[in-house]
Amino acid sequence: xxxxxxxxxxxxxxxxxxxxxxxxxxxxxxxxxxxxxxxxxxxxxxxxxxxxxxxxxxxxxxxxxxxxxxxxxxxxxxxxxxxxxxxxxxxxxxxxxxxxxxxxxxxxxxxxxxxxxxxxxxxxxxxxxxxxxxxxxxxxxxxxxxxxxxxxxxxxxxxxxxxxxxxxxxxxxxxxxxxxxxxxxxxxxxxxxxxxxxxxxxxxxxxxxxxxxxxxxxxxxxxxxxxxxxxxxxxxx
Amino acid sequence: xxxxxxxxxxxxxxxxxxxxxxxxxxxxxxxxxxxxxxxxxxxxxxxxxxxxxxxxxxxxxxxxxxxxxxxxxxxxxxxxxxxxxxxxxxxxxxxxxxxxxxxxxxxxxxxxxxxxxxxxxxxxxxxxxxxxxxxxxxxxxxxxxxxxxxxxxxxxxxxxxxxxxxxxxxxxxxxxxxxxxxxxxxxxxxxxxxxxxxxxxxxxxxxxxxxxxxxxxxxxxxxxxxxxxxxxxxxxxxxxxxxxxxxxxxxxxxxxxxxxxxxxxxxxxxxxxxxxxxxxxxxxxxxxxxxxxxxxxxxxxxxxxxxxxxxxxxxxxxxxxxxxxxxxxxxxxxxxxxxxxxxxxxxxxxxxxxxxxxxxxxxxxxxxxxxxxxxxxxxxxxxxxxxxxxxxxxxxxxxxxxxxxxxxxxxxxxxxxxxxxxx
Numbered sequence: 097x098x099x100x101x102x103x104x105x106x107x108x109x110x111x112x113x114x115x116x117x118x119x120x121x122x123x124x125x126x127x128x129x130x131x132x133x134x135x136x137x138x139x140x141x142x143x144x145x146x147x148x149x150x151x152x153x154x155x156x157x158x159x160x161x162x163x164x165x166x167x168x169x170x171x172x173x174x175x176x177x178x179x180x181x182x183x184x185x186x187x188x189x190x191x192x193x194x195x196x197x198x199x200x201x202x203x204x205x206x207x208x209x210x211x212x213x214x215x216x217x218x219x220x221x222x223x224x225x226x227x228x229x230x231x232x233x234x235x236x237x238x239x240x241x242x243x244x245x246x247x248x249x250x251x252x253x254x255x256x257x258x259x260x261x262x263x264x265x266x267x268x269x270x271x272x273x274x275x276x277x278x279x280x281x282x283x284x285x286x287x288x289x290x291x292x293x294x295x296x297x298x299x300x301x302x303x304x305x306x307x308x309x310x311x312x313x314x315x316x317x318x319x320x321x322x323x324x325x326x327x328x329x330x331x332x333x
Numbered sequence: 334x335x336x337x338x339x340x341x342x343x344x345x346x347x348x349x350x351x352x353x354x355x356x357x358x359x360x361x362x363x364x365x366x367x368x369x370x371x372x373x374x375x376x377x378x379x380x381x382x383x384x385x386x387x388x389x390x391x392x393x394x395x396x397x398x399x400x401x402x403x404x405x406x407x408x409x410x411x412x413x414x415x416x417x418x419x420x421x422x423x424x425x426x427x428x429x430x431x432x433x434x435x436x437x438x439x440x441x442x443x444x445x446x447x448x449x450x451x452x453x454x455x456x457x458x459x460x461x462x463x464x465x466x467x468x469x470x471x472x473x474x475x476x477x478x479x480x481x482x483x484x485x486x487x488x489x490x491x492x493x494x495x496x497x498x499x500x501x502x503x504x505x506x507x508x509x510x511x512x513x514x515x516x517x518x519x520x521x522x523x524x525x526x527x528x529x530x531x532x533x534x535x536x537x538x539x540x541x542x543x544x545x546x547x548x549x550x551x552x553x554x555x556x557x558x559x560x561x562x563x564x565x566x567x568x569x570x571x572x573x574x575x576x577x578x579x580x581x582x583x584x585x586x587x588x589x590x591x592x593x594x595x596x597x598x599x600x601x602x603x604x605x606x607x608x609x610x611x612x613x614x615x616x617x618x619x620x621x622x623x624x625x626x627x628x629x630x631x632x633x634x635x636x637x638x639x640x641x642x643x644x645x646x647x648x649x650x651x652x653x654x655x656x657x658x659x660x661x662x663x664x665x666x667x668x669x670x671x672x673x674x675x676x677x678x679x680x681x682x683x684x685x686x687x688x689x690x691x692x693x694x695x696x697x698x699x700x701x702x703x704x705x706x707x708x709x710x711x712x713x714x715x716x717x718x719x720x721x722x723x724x725x726x727x728x729x730x731x732x733x734x735x736x737x738x739x740x741x742x743x744x745x746x747x748x749x750x751x752x753x754x755x756x
Contacts, residue, residue: 132525135474136457136465143466144458147595150536150546150603179413189413201619205731207610212621215604222606225544230416232443232542276613279625284727290715293667295676301756302672302705304743308497308639308752314504315408 151221155266158220162261163242165249171239172246175228184208184250194250200275210251214276216268220244395435403427405436408504411492416444417543419486421507424633424655425640429682430511430690431481434570437510440486440586442543445572448592453576455522455560459536459598462527469562469576475517475525478559480582481689483657485509485628487585487612487734493721494736497752501640502654505740505752506633511657511690514580516561519554522596532598536605537579540594547588548602549581553626557582557688560593583659583688584626585734587612617729628659630718631737632666632693632710643748647701652679656691658712663691665711670697672705672741672755673720679708687713704744705755721754 151157173182179190186192196206205211209219224240226232235243245260248268260268308314396403405420412418419440422432439445450469458464486508492498499505523535528551535554538546549558559580562569569575574591581588587607602608602624614622634654637643643650652670656663662685667676682692693708710718721738743753 132527133475135471135525136467139456139458139464139466143456144464147456147538148458148597149544150538150597150605152599152601152603154601189410200615200621200731201617203730205615205619207615209610212610214609218604218606218609221603222610226443226542226606229443230542232544275619276609276621276623279622279627281622281625281627281629285629285719286714286716288727289717289719289723291717293676293709293711293717295667298674298676299756302674303756304705304753305756306496306754307743308500313408313410313498314500314639315406 149221149225151217151224153215153217153266155217155262158217158262158265159237160262161237161241162259162263163238163240163245164259165242165245165254165256168242168244168246168249171235172243175231175235176243179229184247193247197271200272208251209247210253210271212272212275213270214273216244216248216265216270219247220265223247403436405438406503406507408492408499417442419488419508421503422510423503424507424509424635425502425638427635428653428692430655430692431565432510432512434512434565434567434573437512437570437573438486438508439572440508441541441572442545443541446541446592447571448540448576450576453540453594455577455593456595457522457526457598458595460529460532460600461523461598462529463525465526467522472517472560472562472577475521477515478518479513479515480557480559480580481511481513481686482580482582483509483511483628483659483688483690484580484586484589485631485657485659487587487625487628490631490736490738490740491733493738493740493752494725494732495730497741497754500752502633502635502638502740503640506631506635506655508586509655509657509690512564513566514559514561515563516559516577516580519558519560519579519596520556522560523554523598526598528598531600534599534602536595536597536599536603537588537590537593538595538597539574539590540592544594545587545590545607546603546605547590547607548599548605549588549626551598553581553584581626583628585612585628588626612734614728614734615731617731625735628657629735629737630656630658630660630663630710630712630716632656632663632708632718633740634668634706634708634742637706637744637748637750638742639750639752642750643699643744646748647699650697650699652695652697652706654679654693654708656685656693656708656710657689658710658714658716659688660716661713662687663710664713666691666693667709667711668693668695669707669709670704673707673739676709685713701746703746704742705753706742706744706750707739709739 179187180193181187184193185195193209196208196211199205199211220240223243241260245258248254249256403423403426407420420438422438423436453469455467489508490505493505533551534548536546536548538544560577561580562577569578577593578591579589579593614625632654634652636653652668656666664685666679668679669676679693679695682694685691718737718739724738741753741755743751
């Protein structure tokens with residue numbers, strides 16, 4: 097069954113079954129696994145509010161508030177610059193948050209908020225719940241608006257008098273918003289790679305074209321010290 | 334290397350066996366010969382005279398000290414610090430398919446947290462009829478399911494995109510583990526809350542300081558996703574999400590949220606940092622693929638390999654490795670000893686299990702010459718693991734994730750091995 101047909105079938109099943117019914121009373125023919133068992137307790141509104149922090153591209157989840165670039169810079173210098181650099185350019189192995197425009201189709205693209213991220217909501221959301229690293233969730237909504245405004249400014253996307261608020265949030269478009277496509281492996285790769293493979297005399301000759309020992313960045317080996325010269329672009333994410 | 338190294342055809346194997354039974358080659362009999370009686374046999378050893386440790390000496394045991402090198406290892410230059418970092422399963426020293434929890438790789442975004450069962454809460458909120466909170470005890474009262482699944486980081490082999498880099502299958506392929514999970518089907522939990530028809534996605538989130546969150550389409554959530562609390566028979570280890578984690582069979586490890594604390598039913602994807610800035614795949618033209626959740630068929634020869642060379646010289650040699658596919662069961666693994674010119678179908682230790690690891694063996698007779706060892710997995714969809722160059726042709730060289738290309742080990746005459754790429 098195709099993805100969408102399966103989803104549709106599921107939804108129909110759910111609509112017909114007891115699951116979407118208001119009362120948790122199970123229908124006669126519902127399999128045991130989908131019959132509500134009455135376990136757990138209702139989540140209180142305060143509890144949902146405390147944990148339900150995620151912000152979506154259409155602005156769903158954004159709290160009231162606002163912040164400007166200059167205030168953002170102050171907060172950023174205090175809480176963020178030690179790792180990400182004064183201008184969000186990144187220090188040592190810590191991620192850079194600005195720069196890299198026009199590098200995505202070159203060797204070793206530099207992926208930052210300005211060059212790569214498709215949605216501003218992701219910046220707000222991530223900074224709000226994950227940063228500063230090691231001391232998360234200390235920032236108020238106004239502070240997060242201000243830092244987000246500063247990060248836009250560091251990426252040359254707004255002027256220094258810019259004020260970001262819940263109201264103008266979804267008007268901001270990041271440069272790479274159109275830079276993503278849905279996984280196309282089923283079209284571009286699976287047909288190509290789903291053919292019976294060659295078993296004998298598959299090529300005329302075989303030459304070694306690359307050696308790991310040339311870089312020698314493997315830890316624990318005799319030359320483990322060489323790891324310091326490791327290529328920075330090779331990180332895991 | 335154009336000359337053809339030792340073949341592994343059934344005939345060659347039988348010929349070798351025959352030779353041995355008729356008259357052992359001089360070299361073999363010399364190696365087998367024992368000049369003086371072996372004191373390990375002729376003299377009574379301490380362990381055969383004195384008693385060993387009583388029961389309870391180690392109420393929960395670790396491997397014997399002689400195995401102390403079978404450990405997870407980290408590549409320190411990869412990340413800024415170990416709090417948001419990864420280490421690698423020593424797959425080169427393991428056999429079978431189940432990964433012992435104690436050496437199964439770890440990936441944290443804000444370190445591994447200590448979350449006690451009494452402090453555990455799981456919330457379901459969003460587009461549901463009843464927003465609910467479960468305790469750990471509640472989870473144990475739902476009907477249970479069980480399954481063996483591999484969990485592979487999408488970045489496994491990511492350092493190898495641009496070329497051969499790391500010497501050892503632990504480092505090239507060790508961001509993976511394979512465990513037997515017990516838990517509750519996510520669809521059972523969602524049914525308890527009652528998903529509304531507008532609920533097309535779920536957003537899952539962890540309790541640690543990174544609160545790593547990912548969006549998953551509702552059809553996958555209703556299919557085989559599980560909230561697991563046991564792995565390999567025991568409680569999850571702290572570093573694997575104790576007391577409960579998400580298991581998302583066949584899909585990239587980043588979705589397997591640890592210390593799972595919240596499941597929100599949503600109308601659309603949240604597009605969190607882990608599904609935009611990270612875990613997206615940039616193609617040569619600068620356009621990036623998103624939502625590349627599935628882990629395609631892949632395999633690697635775990636031994637011999639750079640960390641475990643051949644020490645015994647020519648003769649019988651076990652070539653072994655692992656194969657897996659996020660799209661179903663492994664049906665076949667081929668092995669080449671000549672860099673992909675000729676292939677022999679390896680023996681699967683057990684029939685392939687969907688979305689779980691499969692162990693393969695090739696019972697080879699090594700002639701002592703150089704080998705370019707490769708393995709190539711085929712899954713039940715008919716998908717054949719591609720070469721790295723075939724992947725690069727489609728994706729370019731700027732991708733990091735989802736490198737499932739064929740790995741080559743250059744085995745030298747002295748039995749040592751190196752990570753290489755071949756034409």
